Amino acid sequence: MNKRGMVCLTASLVLSAIILSSCRNNRSDKQSEGLSGNLTIFHAGSLAIPFKALADSFSKIHPEVRVLSESAGSLASIRKITDLNKPCDILASADYTLIDKLLIPEYTGWNLLFAGNEMSIVYHSGSRLSDSISATNWYQLLMNPEVRFGRSDPDSDPCGYRAILTMKLTEKIVKKPGLTEDFLRKDKKYIRPKEVDLLALLESGSIDYIFLYKSVAMQHKLKYLDLSDSINLAAPGLQKFYQTVSVEIAGNKPGDKITQHGEAMVYGLTILNNSKNKEIAEAFVSFILKDGLQIIENLGQTRVIPSLSEKSENPGFLKNHLLH
Incomplete structure (x- = not known):
């Protein structure tokens, strides 16, 4: 080969190398710029609208990420993991203590506290006696034989056992022994697996009132009665009083019971140890802490300072997002 041919060949090889390198760099840049794959989330029914908004913003x-959400009562969601071995990346519970008690340490090592809420009594314009309901007479009104109310299953959904805790606190305050037992005996046929399942019954007029989180009432533009802080389970300053009442609910195994004490409402979330899409899951949780808390607050939930539960180990990727 002559000198001119050698120069042309060298130039061609250099150009090919530059093009190949450029293609590799472009592929690498594209991979580092975005995530792709499925993200499976099991979450509380009361988080259906907030997590839909979070998923839309994250997408x-x-x-290239597809968020697959399953809504159920928090206890039912946890049992999908512990009993049914269903694959899941993120679990978000309406009661953070359930993650501590039922998932740590076997299924996860940490539990992020990220939002709050409060109990309320929800109704519609056609609800019986709704023109006279107040913060002082609501419990008497609900016990009226003409009135029908709904609540969620305490063995499936935190809203269900929080309704009982609210009644027990009310019984203490108004000094009416037996009030909670009367409440538990009434309208059992209107118990549903999760609180949002009751909305159709309310809208159809089958029931008049629901024990429901205030955020869900706001999201669905429903009428609701604000309850006092002494019974709505929303005030951290009343924690000692809340803890004077408790309720037993079903545990992970048949026959097992766990005791839930009254406590100011705090939601928790975690990434499961066996998550198949951990990088995406960590990015989603980081997104919640960076931008998503405002979305959640805009949809009626109380903002809390994000922190890890006492049983948690810091998973590392959260270190830059938390105060401690």
Whole structure:
């Protein structure tokens, strides 16, 4: 080969190397810029609308990620993991203590506290006696034989056992022994697996009132009665009083019971140890802490300072997001 041919060949090889390198770099940049794959989330029924909004916002940043959400009562969601071995990346519970008690340490090592809520009595314009309901007479009104109310199953859903805790606190305050037992005996046929399952019964007029989280009432633009802080389980300053009442609910195994004491409402979430999409899951949780808390607050939930539960180990990727 002559000198001119050698120069042309060298130039061609250099150009090919540059093009190949450029293609590799472009592929690498594209991989580092975005995530792709499925993200499976089991969450409380009361988080259905907030997590749909979070997923929509997250998908705008990561369009190649498909968020697959399953809504159920928090206890039912946890049992999908512990009893049914269903694959899941993120679990979000309406009661953070359930993650501590039922998932740590076997299924996860940490539990992030991220939002709050409060109990309320929800109704509609056609609800019986709704023109006279108040913060002082609501419990008497609900016990009226003409009135029908709904609540969720305490063995499936925190809203269900929180309704009982609210009644027990009310019984203490108004000094009416037996009030909670009367409440538990009434309208049993209107108990449903999770609180949002009751909305159709309310809208159809089958029931008049629901024990429901205030955020869900706001999201669905329903009428609701604000309850006093002494019974709505929303005030951290009343924690000692809340803890004077408790309720037993079903545990992970048949026949097992766990005791839930009254406590100011705090939601918790975690990534499961066996998550198949941990990178995406960590990105989603980081997104919640960076931008998502405002979305949640805009949808009626109380903002809390994000922190890890006492049983948690710091998973590392949260270190830059938490105060401690």
